[in-house]
Amino acid sequence: MTTLKKLVLALLIPLFLACVVMWGIVNSLKPDTIKAYVNAELQRLTNESGEIKGDVSWHVFPRPRIKITHVQIGDPRSASPFAVTIDNLLLNLKLTQLLRGNLVFSELNVDGFTVAIDQRAGRINPPAQAKPAHEMEPLAQQFAIKNVMLSHGRLIVTRDQSQVIFSGLQIGAEQFNLRQQSFPFQLKSRVTVSKKGQPFLHTQFLFKGNTRLTTQWLSDVQLKSLPLFGQLTLLDLGIQQLKVDRLQANTSYKEGVLDLNPLTLSLYRGESVGDLHYDPQQARLHINQTATDLDSNKLIHDLFARKLLKGRLDFSLHTEIDLQDFKWPQSISGKGNVTVKDGTLMAMNVNQMIQETNARINSLFLNKSAADQSAKPEETLTNPAFFKGNTDFKLMASQYRIENGLLNSHLFVLQTNRLQLKGGGQINLLDYSLSGALLAKVIFKNENADKIQQLLGGAIPLLVKGTLIEPLILPDMKKINPLLTQTFITETLTLPVKAVHNQLKAMLR
Template sequence: MRRVITTLAILFVVVVAGMTALVLLVNPNDFRTYMVQQVAQRSGYQLELQGDLRWHVWPKLSILAGRTSLTAPGATDPVVTAENMRLDVNLWPLLSHQLSVSKVMLKNAVVRVTPESEAVTAKNAPTGPRNRSPRTSTDNGWSFRIAQLQLSDSLLIWQPAGGEAINFRDFNLNLEQNSSRVASISLDTRVSRDQQNLNLDLQGQLDAAQYPRSLKGQISKLDYQLSGADLPAEGIKGNVSLQGSWDGQTQRFDLNQLQVSANDSAFSGNASGDLLVPQQLALNLHATNLNFDRLLTTSVAGDTQTNAERASRRGPVIAEPRERPNADSPLNAMNLDLHLQADNVLWRGLALTDFRVKANDRLGLMTLETLEGHVGTGHFSVPGSVDIRQPVTQVALQPELHGIPLQPLLKALALPDALRGDLDFKGTLQGETLDLQQAKNSWQGTADVQVNKLEMGQIDPQQMLQRAVARISNRVSNDDNVSHPIDQLNASVTLNDGIMTLQNVQGGSDRLALKGAGAIDLARQSLDVTLGIQVSGWKGDDSLVNALSQQAVPLRMYGSWQNVQYSLPVDQVMRQQLQNEAKSRLNQWLDSQSPPQGQREKPHP
């Protein structure tokens, strides 16, 4: 045992002595010119190293550099700047005067992916053939290989052409590359923008063997969490995985085996497109569950929450996010094709099934070719268009609904849900913005509406009329004391700046007939509707039975939704009938008291 320890100690002393001698004999500044030349030769980029290079021997043999920058040809801003850089080098190649870099580490670096940092091609510069083979290293007595790249506590500035810069802070990247140029990537960072925070944690692989002609790779895990203003209280979090490829000649990309989760929503599918101008993107997605109420802030609960709850989810007044005009939307600069199928969807508390969307965007003009699904046994279809090419969004829809349950639909639209029945609706709607409150206040449209098996909550026209008649007179009665839904009610509806006008309202059931008109003010949450009621099945005085069966009694409903008032002037109808009956009997009596025409006294000469 003593001999083993002695041998290990001797080896350790030899290694330390050898490294010390190497550090003393080899000046790292001798590699400065070589590194600059190799970077320029292989990529055209300009590497700048400020200050002296120095050795660092623990825990690995490394070269330390001061402020470092890397600039693309013709660019005004460097792609990378760092306060310090560490190069881990292999020991044995140094003995033969070779520099073999196993790892490059940058700390507190700033990486710019902006128009100012992009390479600028010189005018009249020759262009190589597109089918050329990728570059290979040439043997000139030196080798330059980087197996690992690490950025820690850095900043990535990404700015698309014509867009705003996005800062990725606390940017940590670890890239390990093998001899086949297949890299394993680990990345985590965060973005803060407009009072919203996004955290990213990515694990994946990248095959750069054919770069710059093509790239292949996969993301095995991408965890994200988004929180902040104008988002659900619990935020949005989930993960993404995919396999992808990119063609450098056509600028086309393909994403396959795409799996995305967001809260309790899950998607799968594929995507493809290109980065040429205008950009092209095609999405084909399938969702088993899609819960808009946990992805958007426009849920039913959001309409009934208190002002304090709203304020708690928004930032301070001095930090209000600026209004974003449509010109900032990326949809104005791309062509998009979307195919979405969802088995189960929850939107504002409304459960949808067999949901399908087929839509396209052409530089800001979005066309909804198909937007359909089922609610219970009912079916809906809402084709239309959304135009964001102008400063104010223009919306035009042609909804068709068949057999949609009325009560959950009214609740989803933040309207009083006292009505029950199955709704048929066909019409056109147009207005500005896709906001529901804005739609109720300022949209326009027309529609034909039919409600089957309508129940009006506590308002039962047939029972109301029967009870009113019973309170006034005992000369007539109706033995049908059971509440019945209205079999069918039809109306023509016009919407104009929050006022919904009802015309040609008519319908009824076996023993009830309705006819009327009115208006509903969606903005002020009030109504004024009058329905003429005729009920059959009366028994008793023939004259009153005929009057109640043939003459409509007006039922007027008016006032605010929270406190609906109504009037049912049955007494006026019956009083008029009694007056008519009295007049008729008086006329009959007068006629009976008059002598026959032949027996009338002749006038005196």
């Protein structure tokens, strides 16, 4: 029994002494002292006035800590561009140091906070503030924060024409310091961007990497030069109508220069790999991407709200964007290529076009009275029915260059079972209007039609007009007329040369 009493005393005495030590420390450090220190530190770190509007309380269990509620940094109603509100701030004590009689805070937890940064014209940067009074410096040594966790946060960045909102913001850091020593951290948030009040971008943002901070890290200069190195992941990225399932990139951000290399995108059931480089000194953004096996049907439908094409899409993109005085699309230049294999044109019925052209040519040779009849609109290449239906193709390929707001294709190829198109053209990226010239080589399976095609040099010259949504294909009469004029049809044909000439012109108009 005596041994049991000694054992109980051996356990109770250290516990009693620990409680006495903690009680002494708690009573020696008054809440007003903590308030004064926190207010001074907030002012020193942010150049903004800080105020604790709530309470300061001690908690011993489940671990020693100080809880501060309702902290206000800056005033969102003033001309200052920076304001922060914190719902709950927890400072956890280092237990081993506490038992030795030392008060050392090792962790900082923030639950619920809002940061508002207003970069609109008229907002001013606050003047630099003096450091806290010297009597606070010894206490600063006791705040050796190593671990930081911020959760349930919200960051709002407002500019003249746009607003960026980080919601559900979580930030965690280990080995935290303000001595420019690298430490690891993680960031997770939901991001939305609006322009002129309209939704522009949304994504789930994840970053895991390293950074370095100074005591003035919240200033504009320090934020712009803040170094970041790590892995960036964006999930469910939407840029207007464009959708990206997943974006991953090795990230380097130093002195304002951003590099994402490699930059991998998972989108439209395919994958794209490349890199991104942004230099603020030159205000230029460089993007290189090579994509394979994309679902062109869904991609084009999202971009243009129309079903125009079906098939597996490959493309390359090498572009440069001038952000100094950005204007769409004049500020974009680049080049690349696009390939679709074994696909379907969903806005053109080439087979019907060939069949009706076949029938029209046959009528010229078999019906003598047709020589004096003008072609009806539905019997020409402008027949709207030709642009309603599907056409399977083996290959569609194009090499393009973007310059001065125009997408120029100097090599375009389309191959179907009965048609081969070759040529070039351009798309105005502002209104998506088309302008181009093509040569169509058609397998008519008709001797008379084949003869006409041979008279035109083995291929029919065509003009492309209209828009990308509603294309229009017309015969190039400036090229066709001279060819027909210089060619005569032999006497074995049932119609005179002049009549055939006139009917061909009427048919192709």
